[in-house]
Amino acid sequence: MNHFASPSPEPLDVVVVGEALIDIVHTPQGETEYPGGSPANVAYGLGRLDVKAGLLTAVGRDARGESIAAHLASAGVVVLPGSQSLTKTATATAEIAADGSAEYSFDIEWSLGRATLPYAPKILHTGSIATFLEPGASSVRNLLEQAQGGCMVTYDPNIRADLLGSHGEALRIFEELVPLAGVVKLSDDDAFWLYPRKSLEETAQHILGLGAGLAVVTRGAEGSLMATPHTQLIVPAVTSVVADTIGAGDSYMSALILGLLLRGSEGLAPTVLERIGQTASMAAAITVGRRGANPPTHRELLAGMAR
Numbered sequence: 290m291n292h293f294a295s296p297s298p299e300p301l302d303v304v305v306v307g308e309a310l311i312d313i314v315h316t317p318q319g320e321t322e323y324p325g326g327s328p329a330n331v332a333y334g335l336g337r338l339d340v341k342a343g344l345l346t347a348v349g350r351d352a353r354g355e356s357i358a359a360h361l362a363s364a365g366v367v368v369l370p371g372s373q374s375l376t377k378t379a380t381a382t383a384e385i386a387a388d389g390s391a392e393y394s395f396d397i398e399w400s401l402g403r404a405t406l407p408y409a410p411k412i413l414h415t416g417s418i419a420t421f422l423e424p425g426a427s428s429v430r431n432l433l434e435q436a437q438g439g440c441m442v443t444y445d446p447n448i449r450a451d452l453l454g455s456h457g458e459a460l461r462i463f464e465e466l467v468p469l470a471g472v473v474k475l476s477d478d479d480a481f482w483l484y485p486r487k488s489l490e491e492t493a494q495h496i497l498g499l500g501a502g503l504a505v506v507t508r509g510a511e512g513s514l515m516a517t518p519h520t521q522l523i524v525p526a527v528t529s530v531v532a533d534t535i536g537a538g539d540s541y542m543s544a545l546i547l548g549l550l551l552r553g554s555e556g557l558a559p560t561v562l563e564r565i566g567q568t569a570s571m572a573a574a575i576t577v578g579r580r581g582a583n584p585p586t587h588r589e590l591l592a593g594m595a596r
Contacts, residue, residue, distance in 0.1 A: 301367065302341045302550055304410040305332040306429055307419035308399055309346040309361075309372075310379035311353045312535065314391075314581070322353075323535075323581045324360040325381060327417035327447045330536045334543025334572070334584035336364030340550065343367035343408060345432075347400055347425065353378035374402030389533040389577070395452055399425035406432060409439060412546055416445035421453055421462055433469040441549065444470035445542050448479045459483075468500035474545060476538055477508045489514055490521065503557055505566075507541055513570060515562045522559060524566030527574035527593075536582025537573045543584060544572035568594060 307328025314321045335342035348354035358368050379397035399422040413436045453459040480492045493504040493516040506514040512525040548565030555561045571593045575585040
């Protein structure tokens with residue numbers, strides 16, 4: 290079955306732009322392959338949460354590319370035209386430690402076959418390697434510029450230091466993209482890598498100063514910091530037995546986007562931020578409790594929130 294067929298022009302709530310790849314996971318038990326890549330994981334997570342989502346990406350005309358497309362289609366995600374543009378699908382090899390944490394190495398090329406969106410979504414999300422690695426990074430930036438005033442933009446840098454140039458160059462790219470995004474989410478590891486001399490609170494305020502309306506910093510078991518120009522609060526993490534951490538941040542991002550879609554007219558009041566943060570934390574907790582990038586369905590998320 291061809292999962293790259295041109296979709297009907299149905300409205301999408303969210304378009305995600307960024308890399309899709311195959312995670313080759315090494316554990317003491319052996320080797321397994323999973324579809325992955327942070328933006329693809331976010332799109333898949335959105336589909337699992339019953340959000341109408343599409344992914345603009347770059348994969349190969351090979352079995353791994355077809356596997357990724359089938360995986361996304363299983364969650365109802367539309368793989369947008371132009372995404373089958375590479376000769377070989379990228380891979381990321383993950384070595385899983387005894388505590389479930391993952392170390393990655395990459396074999397990736399990133400370029401976009403098209404630099405216009407076929408849809409006008411409510412939210413455009415991007416992040417990770419796609420925003421740093423040329424030639425595709427320039428295309429991503431062009432898309433964010435096109436989206437200004439037309440939809441909300443969310444951004445997760447998801448720093449992969451091994452794939453970046455100098456710290457100064459990566460920081461420059463990040464700080465040029467932040468003003469194009471209404472919402473910026475990063476992990477504490479991302480924050481300390483980008484701004485090693487700042488506290489997490491100072492980093493959040495700095496990101497707001499660059500032009501974001503909401504800065505979110507996830508802190509693992511210590512919860513999430515959520516900051517707007519008017520509010521700063523900590524949302525506790527949800528306790529979970531960790532199988533591995535693959536896809537946890539992406540699952541959090543998917544649920545964060547869902548919360549932004551559902552907030553209605555309440556804006557980013559403290560009660561709204563707390564509700565969004567609690568939902569995103571529950572999604573991450575469910576994901577780390579099972580192997581691979583396996584985010585919750587909407588039903589599972591609602592059941593978790595009801596406990």
